[in-house]
Amino acid sequence: MKKVSIKDIAQMAGVASSTVSFVLNGKARKMRISETVEKRVLEVARTAGYYPNQLAISLRTGKSKTLGLIVENIGNIFFATLAKTIEEEAEQYGYRVVYCSTENNASKGKELISMLSQRQVDGYLITPAPHMEEDIQQLVQLQRPVVLIDRYLPAVEASHVLVNNAEAVNQGMSHLFAQGYREIGFVTVDLDVIQIEQRLDGYIGALSREGIRLNKDIILKIPYTHQREDAIELIASLLKNNPQLDALFFATNYLGILGLESINRLKMSIPDDIAVISFDDHDIFRLYPPGITSIQQPVEAIAKKAVALLMDQCENTEIKFDKREVELTAKLIVRGST
Amino acid sequence: MKKVSIKDIAQMAGVASSTVSFVLNGKARKMRISETVEKRVLEVARTAGYYPNQLAISLRTGKSKTLGLIVENIGNIFFATLAKTIEEEAEQYGYRVVYCSTENNASKGKELISMLSQRQVDGYLITPAPHMEEDIQQLVQLQRPVVLIDRYLPAVEASHVLVNNAEAVNQGMSHLFAQGYREIGFVTVDLDVIQIEQRLDGYIGALSREGIRLNKDIILKIPYTHQREDAIELIASLLKNNPQLDALFFATNYLGILGLESINRLKMSIPDDIAVISFDDHDIFRLYPPGITSIQQPVEAIAKKAVALLMDQCENTEIKFDKREVELTAKLIVRGST
């Protein structure tokens, strides 16, 4: 079945295709198309089942009304929720979102940027993987609208919105101290991204503030590329080798989940044998007895702010670029695990 | 910064744009372009940072190399995994995937189809919401490549791939019977979609096979639009009002999760007070003590098959449409909850 184009409609209605375009875009008045013709065109278009070809529109107008969202891993609930919220938010502005995952792999990230460029997205929302500085810098230089989320690149002049990672960890640590925990291990990931570093900084800062000597043995950096099993083993070893530990702080939700598995295998009980707190909330944390205390990021606020910043860059055609750095505050959700 | 087009390259290299196109598409040999010119063009394109405008290509060639995937809810792990696998699979064929959720709302589904049509996707992968028959039938009539996933519409002549729902539930029931459970409640959702009906059929069939009288009081159909809290309450009431129940069968993973919450609140213990089994696997089911027995769909196989069927329709330009119905087998994962 052949698709019906604006030309076909024009022919059927006995007018020029420009006339059809005017009518269909609600510019009939502005272009002084008579009501008779307007009605006829509208009717013909409706009965013929006409719908515009978005590709042609984008090509002609130079605007695809599409945003590119690059996250670390769309399978993770944090990014999935972020993506969904961003999508809903972008819809308000009349934009669609196409999303894709880097898996924290810079070369995949590079490909994705290039793919999105080819598809002429109007703007980019990116949670940058390590070593993506250059590619992102290039986007910025080409004056493409870009907003970084969840992390930023000190070397790149781009707007970004993230959470006050160090302060949030601090808050979590204060809670642990208040509950009487002193021997707190920190499980993080071996990734060179700013928000992970900030979380570690928060941990270190909190210890020193409390006058506790830093013990590097109870800081575990799990290689990002490790398999599930290996990671679970690493955490289990940490616990076995450091029986003095009374609490464990996980730097991300998937680490927390792995940790639960480790604790489970060691037949330790939460919070009696070990207290647990994790960055990023998760269904499991709410449900898993006795409930895992976590630090919840304001995903919705992050999404809204990021989209707003991006829209600002997209719609203001003038080159009035001003970098904006937004920091939102995370929220401590206290549950039975501490 | 102005984007560089094929014309710019042509001008810079002192050739016609057609020549550039030939070179860049590897047709230099076929079109008998001299090596000198080829080298020059390639060099110019490289240094100018040229990349093709996918919109223009799609418009001209009539192929967008993009598939539309419509799922129920991309936030659900089952659909998220499905989407991701489909994406990876489609990539093998050189296709991109854009995905979106219906939230089981037919009018949203209609909009999504129309949006995807406007964007000229080459094919559609759809988990149809109730009442989407008409819109999908239209796609089929327009000869658009379509494959339904996870469910199908009896009234629509479209290829589909799903799991043997009834048989899988049957298998789960057999497992429960073998473990000695007899009073088995069934928690499902109030949705008119075929796979949900099939699951209920499986439950009813298993009971009659075992010679157990059907008790409608222990079949709970939760309205899809219910809030979390209401649903949890409903399940809790079911348990409270039917103390004879020794097992609960949940028809989907999110129902299972709600059920865990209910059981948790009633301070009942699994499997001593109540055994639990759920359709669709989930991280939580693996982790939640004592581990929740579940019926795992072969997501990867479903994705592969669906994409293969769709590709078949996309690439075979001739109208050799033959409807294919594929049924794959789900797998029972026995854990501590039964």
Add this chain to the structure above:
DNA sequence: AAATTTTGCAAAATCGTTTTAGAAGTGTAA
């Protein structure tokens, strides 16, 4: 040497829109 074929590239059409410039036709005033 003339005729033919091959080589190597350019020109132009095309995809489906939007948008600018302007062409008829009608009415009005000088």
Add this chain to the structure above:
DNA sequence: TTACACTTCTAAAACGATTTTGCAAAATTT
């Protein structure tokens, strides 16, 4: 009667690629 202003629409260019066709020059054959 002419000039001018509206009204109502049309023609054509443009967006950035692909692809078919065309055509001069060089090479080969007769």
